[in-house]
Amino acid sequence: MYVAVKGGEAAIRNAHAWLAEERRGDTAVAxxxxxxxxxxxxxxxxxxxxxxxxxxxxLAALAIKQARGDLIExxxxxRAYRTTLPRFGSTLPVETAEMACDxxxxxxxxxxPGGQILGPTFDYTHRLxxxxxxxxxxxxxxxxxxxxxxxxxAVPHVTGFLNREGLIEEAPREDSLPPDLTREPLEMPADRAxxxxxxxxxxxxxxxxxAYSTQRGYARNHAFVGExxxxxxxVEMEIPGLGFSxxxxxxxxxxxxxxxxxxxxxxxxxxxxxxxxxxxxxxERKAISMALVDRALRWEELGEDYQGAPAQDAExxxxxxDNIQATGFLEHIKLPHYVDFxxxxxxxxxxxxxxxxxxxxxxxx
Amino acid sequence: MSSxxxxxxxxxxKDTVDTNAERKAxxxxxxxxxxxxxxxxxDAVQARPDFTWLRPPEIGSVMVQGRAGGTGAPFNLGExxxxxxxxxxxxxxVGHAYLQGRRKDDAEAAALIDALMQTERADDxxxxxxxPLKAELAGAAQAxxxxxxxxxxxxxxxxxxxx
Numbered sequence: 219m220y221v222a223v224k225g226g227e228a229a230i231r232n233a234h235a236w237l238a239e240e241r242r243g244d245t246a247v248a249x250x251x252x253x254x255x256x257x258x259x260x261x262x263x264x265x266x267x268x269x270x271x272x273x274x275x276x277l278a279a280l281a282i283k284q285a286r287g288d289l290i291e292x293x294x295x296x297r298a299y300r301t302t303l304p305r306f307g308s309t310l311p312v313e314t315a316e317m318a319c320d321x322x323x324x325x326x327x328x329x330x331p332g333g334q335i336l337g338p339t340f341d342y343t344h345r346l347x348x349x350x351x352x353x354x355x356x357x358x359x360x361x362x363x364x365x366x367x368x369x370x371x372a373v374p375h376v377t378g379f380l381n382r383e384g385l386i387e388e389a390p391r392e393d394s395l396p397p398d399l400t401r402e403p404l405e406m407p408a409d410r411a412x413x414x415x416x417x418x419x420x421x422x423x424x425x426x427x428x429a430y431s432t433q434r435g436y437a438r439n440h441a442f443v444g445e446x447x448x449x450x451x452x453v454e455m456e457i458p459g460l461g462f463s464x465x466x467x468x469x470x471x472x473x474x475x476x477x478x479x480x481x482x483x484x485x486x487x488x489x490x491x492x493x494x495x496x497x498x499x500x501x502e503r504k505a506i507s508m509a510l511v512d513r514a515l516r517w518e519e520l521g522e523d524y525q526g527a528p529a530q531d532a533e534x535x536x537x538x539x540d541n542i543q544a545t546g547f548l549e550h551i552k553l554p555h556y557v558d559f560x561x562x563x564x565x566x567x568x569x570x571x572x573x574x575x576x577x578x579x580x581x582x583x
Numbered sequence: 584m585s586s587x588x589x590x591x592x593x594x595x596x597k598d599t600v601d602t603n604a605e606r607k608a609x610x611x612x613x614x615x616x617x618x619x620x621x622x623x624x625x626d627a628v629q630a631r632p633d634f635t636w637l638r639p640p641e642i643g644s645v646m647v648q649g650r651a652g653g654t655g656a657p658f659n660l661g662e663x664x665x666x667x668x669x670x671x672x673x674x675x676x677v678g679h680a681y682l683q684g685r686r687k688d689d690a691e692a693a694a695l696i697d698a699l700m701q702t703e704r705a706d707d708x709x710x711x712x713x714x715p716l717k718a719e720l721a722g723a724a725q726a727x728x729x730x731x732x733x734x735x736x737x738x739x740x741x742x743x744x745x746x
Binding site: 267271272273274276277300303304306307308309310311312314315318319320321334335336337338363364365366368369370371372375377389390391392393394395396397398400410411414415418419432445448450453455459460461462463464465466467468469471475486492494496498545582 | 646654664727
């Protein structure tokens with residue numbers, strides 16, 4: 219248990235002053251601006267927005283600068299800031315079918331309406347360090363040739379094609395009010411809406427590892443990436459006092475739909491089943507991971523067996539996926555625990571006396 | 584204020600759908616415009632009229648929802664920052680703004696245009712602010728779609744060398 223301590227004000231002040239200096243680094247090197255971070259470290263910005271659960275690229279970039287690039291610390295800053303904001307309400311659900319796609323690929327269908335759009339991807343790069351980037355101004359401007367006369371058009375969801383044949387479970391439209399774990403404590407059993415909210419803000423590393431565990435055989439669910447799409451969607455909201463809804467902005471999202479083999483259960487026919495990932499920003503590793511873990515957590519509603527795998531255990535997954543909760547509890551153990559430890563010390567000494575072992579200190583006394 | 588409500592009611596009786604659809608469209612444009620753009624377009628066409636705040640610009644958040652499987656039951660995806668305000672012109676016309684991000688100046692400009700669009704300034708503003716903004720955003724979307732189209736691929740399945 220942590221017991222309050224006092225004192226050390228001057229030392230703490232000096233430590234924070236030094237922190238600020240270390241953050242700045244060598245003053246002979248130009249200072250990074252928040253805009254540079256936002257534009258040039260955009261995937262870090264996206265991760266901080268997703269796990270901070272607040273879409274605002276400028277704030278995420280500022281948090282990364284302040285946190286010296288420690289992304290979990292940056293997420294912490296965003297979460298703390300978020301709590302100071304009044305909530306104006308809830309938007310209508312975003313319609314990802316209408317996404318203006320920068321990227322849209324399917325691993326299950328090679329010829330699909332709308333086509334395979336690679337977008338700005340690391341895929342098919344050779345993962346060789348590019349030393350041109352190390353040279354000041356050495357980055358070549360090589361814009362990809364744009365295709366003339368392309369009108370932005372929505373591309374249909376891949377799962378829709380399978381739906382037509384009845385080969386995949388449906389995700390029927392519903393308009394219930396979803397639970398919100400930022401307002402009500404996360405309690406078990408958690409329905410799918412609550413699980414998806416927890417997963418979309420979950421730590422990327424944790425989600426990736428759990429998803430990987432399902433691929434290696436811990437609750438294997440044979441996932442194919444039916445579709446991965448990245449792009450912008452408008453955000454629409456009913457405005458109180460106006461009596462109609464308007465678009466209040468536009469956000470970049472990554473959506474992953476997995477198509478999973480399913481041989482049927484007592485309650486469900488043989489068909490493909492689905493896992494779903496939807497994450498703020500261009501965050502495809504996270505979105506794919508989310509979809510795999512979502513699918514693993516659906517074992518009960520699909521009538522599958524519980525294999526005791528970590529990715530099937532909603533309580534284990536959801537209570538350990540939030541990196542701010544985790545780091546808060548983990549890092550607090552480095553703070554003064556002197557009183558606590560003193561009592562432990564007394565206990566161990568007493569037990570040793572009872573066991574007939576003299577400690578060195580007592581022998582010396 | 585009362586005159587504004589009377590006027591709104593009269594308009595609503597005439598053609599609710601059309602009026603709302605046009606207003607909905609311009610409010611959406613202001614929300615999606617790049618920072619500073621709405622204010623610049625307004626200031627280029629006219630001096631700002633006097634107004635009183637009904638709600639001064641305020642920064643908050645809204646919870647964005649998604650749907651499980653893209654089409655199913657809603658879930659909470661996370662919040663986004665939003666700036667909102669409401670104001671009233673001397674003639675009683677009320678303007679609202681709700682836009683993404685922390686942009687009080689943009690919100691003020693957007694609410695002013697929203698109010699002015701209910702006055703005889705509407706035609707000028709439609710031409711000098713709304714039309715160019717619409718064209719700029721459509722152009723940006725088109726350019727982005729063209730870049731994406733240049734990365735469209737055809738995958739060919741190779742015959743495996745198995746006997």
